[in-house]
Amino acid sequence: QQQVKQSPQSLIVQKGGISIINCAYENTAFDYFPWYQQFPGKGPALLIAIRPDVSEKKEGRFTISFNKSAKQFSLHIMDSQPGDSATYFCAASYPAGKSTFGDGTTLTVKP
């Protein structure tokens, strides 16, 4: 059973728009929820992360919203830019550090 479900699989947004990617998890033992950005041929880069005791975290144009009761969290990219076009992965980590990744969302921001 997939422990982290990510949607949508792909997303097309106009420049300046808001990109929203959602993830849902099963195991309440997860205690760390990072988002990664990956460009083709490169390793993932940590974008922003949140712990379950916080409902929202904002860093620049990127915001994580976290709903502990629903076991859901989402990434919002404000004022999306063509340079944001990449694949985004959500993840859920156990206290020991082992992570489970979502399937990824390919974001295309059209100029």
Place this chain on the structure above:
Amino acid sequence: GAVVSQHPSWVICKSGTSVKIECRSLDFQATTMFWYRQFPKQSLMLMATSNEGSKATYEQGVEKDKFLINHASLTLSTLTVTSAHPEDSSFYICSAQDRVQETQYFGPGTRLLVL
């Protein structure tokens, strides 16, 4: 800060040979490093967890005799693909966990092509 390097960035080898991939945390100490495999347009698949000074823990379905992992120091882990075959061709990515912040930082990946 928090830079993880991998070497080589890409490698082509003949079937039957062994290939070693190095993963280094350049500016922090990592008691734990992870090795992932990623197929085109797919997510990261965890292969094994590597702890400094101890044996690696492999995920179900990953052959430990084929994918040898050594974590000799707090800044270096190596993955050796033994007797490589074309089906081992993939993008291999390591990550190192900052033991203070418990954050994983990923390397740039190594693309392996076995002919």
